[in-house]
Amino acid sequence: MSNNLFADLPPDLPAELFTAFLEAPHVRIERIVSHGHSTPAGFWYEQKQSEWVIVLQGAARLAFEDRVMEMRSGDFVTIPALVRHRVEWTTPDEPTIWLAVHY
């Protein structure tokens, strides 16, 4: 695999694609590619680790229990451990590429 965030995007994406770029004792960096995908209805992520996540291509709507964030390229947010969140929408027009740092 090339070491480029924007490379190796499959032409068809039946499900979100998760690719680990770094796995270290206290940190994991991964790319997430969505293409019109959203979190299944009624499901909330509730992770034991905190996550810093940035959108680098495309567009998404990220929901928390008390607010909704519209995200465009360059937008980032920190999601503390155990804070419930879900992806409500990603644009169907192009792949949305996220970079997530779990720590």
Add this chain to the structure above:
Amino acid sequence: MSNNLFADLPPDLPAELFTAFLEAPHVRIERIVSHGHSTPAGFWYEQKQSEWVIVLQGAARLAFEDRVMEMRSGDFVTIPALVRHRVEWTTPDEPTIWLAVHY
């Protein structure tokens, strides 16, 4: 400050600009903006922490003692702790934006 990687770029950049986006016990995420800057001649970074770094705009040439990497948008590399490296060149045509995860 807005929470966008591509925002808040100063029109003039007399020196490289470092902006911390996250400081946690085992990880620090920062943006580095270069505009034609390079590491001073003869100086090598030799960091106690490891660093995962990606170029997200612009272009750069990153030198290690045994190789040189040309980096374009999306290219990333892991620099283990204590591995000497320096930035030999960044494009003068536009700001080069790096995202670095120190861990």
